[in-house]
Amino acid sequence: MDRSHKPSALTPSTTGPQPSVHSEQGRVIATLPTGDSVEVLLYGATVVSWKHNGRENLWVSKAAKLDGSKPVRGGVPVVFPCFGPPPKDHATSALPQHGFARNSTWQYLGKSSSESGKLASGGDDAVKLDFGLSSAELSEDAKKAWPYDFGLVYSVTLGKDGLQTMLNVQNKGKESFEFQMLLHTYFKVDDISKVSLTGLGSATYVDKVLNATTHTQSTPSLSITGETDRVYTAIKQDTTSILQDGKLRLDVIRDNLVDSVVWNPWIEKAKGMGDFEPKDGYKNMVCVEVGAVDGWQKLEAGDTFEGGMIVKSHL
Template structure:
């Protein structure tokens, strides 16, 4: 149903050139990739959660000091994968008995392997990108999750590390004959020095749901969204592809949506952070902001054999 034009393709490594290094940890819990130029990414197989992405020697993602990395609960920080429902499941829906944000972020994924690329959105020629693929399927789900969401599906999550950015793409396939509906979101926690000096641009004129104000619907009238207290807004049907995070008037991140129209802007602020058990340090809200790309306004429907793919490209300016 969807042919991704920018999806990196596997090629044979160029002989004689330094190659990206990819390592699977001894305990089979995580995969790390490093480019010859120093950029790196680390993905936990629990949830296929990206827990580190460094460029220019700088960590770009915020990870709680109390993030649970042993597979017993979702990770607080990094880039958790939300599927097949965003937030609390609605009543009288096929997802209604699932936990908040679904099961993908709390399931163990399979590492499918790596490929290098001379083409694609992040490549500039030569072996300057490495793509890591992770899979989650009906057969590998917990019995509890299968019972709560009894559909035949396949997910392939591709994390591509390039010299100038990180691409994360989720491919969803209906492997059965019965149609299903889903939502998906990439819950990116970006590291910043001081969130009070951060502005999120590219959302002017966009309708949003303000979850802090009892789900009131409003239209963004400001040229930049600034964080002055607890913020939890779902921006819908964003016409621009790029949302930019600026800190102290300097570019920090560009978040480019690929085949996705919605974004969540979230920061718990002081009181909410204090109430979250695995959020540490408690003043860590100062050093993070979430800009989360997804398809959450309504539901994506896939008939048997159909596929959907969407994701993001993140470019950083350390």
């Protein structure tokens, strides 16, 4: 895939240890000198592990398929170009739920230092991994279902205090297209009954558990006490924070995105999903998913769109 802003190569430093990056069996693993690490499958460019200070921050189902046979249940699946079941009257109507990005095999485009990003002050503090997907790499079925010429570059940056994931969408064709995108992140928590989310107060949301009715969140914090499936739109605050026992655990910072989904399947829905294990795993996860899902993003020929998140750990 051609990239107009190809990152410079990681320059070895003589002043100390450098991040290590290696690929094996369809995955890329990066580790900082601190021991922090990130692991990304080429299938779906799905981040399946992010460890900070020896602690895993992402939840992955024990029954998740990591062999490319179906989208991964857990981690950070990439949703593109449609969120949820596509509408019948739209150009994405022939695509499966959540589109094709999460069940396509991406190319690993290489690593670079990240000295100018929000997560790094020097080349040994962070490493950026780039993954690419274009129309040429899609299955024949996906090409027929969505026949646009596009290019995606997904950048995963591991920093000493956080993780950044950014999706760059380029329209390489001669006609405009519409899309939605979402980073369907499953965060690992100790006990969902002691978790609260802040940063969504006064925001409008569509509650899919309540027949897709529209509501406004009246409380400054949200607790998960049952099945939760809310699409928050036009959120004014950039950061949604996850608190455990009243203590700040993770900050999820939207970058050029104003929508977020909050999801937890709870008891019955977890039982009904064959790839959700253990069945009481809902007690140890919550999805906070940044995206552009309220309506459609229109991208003219030759234009690009970029959006993503920075997640900071407070442990």
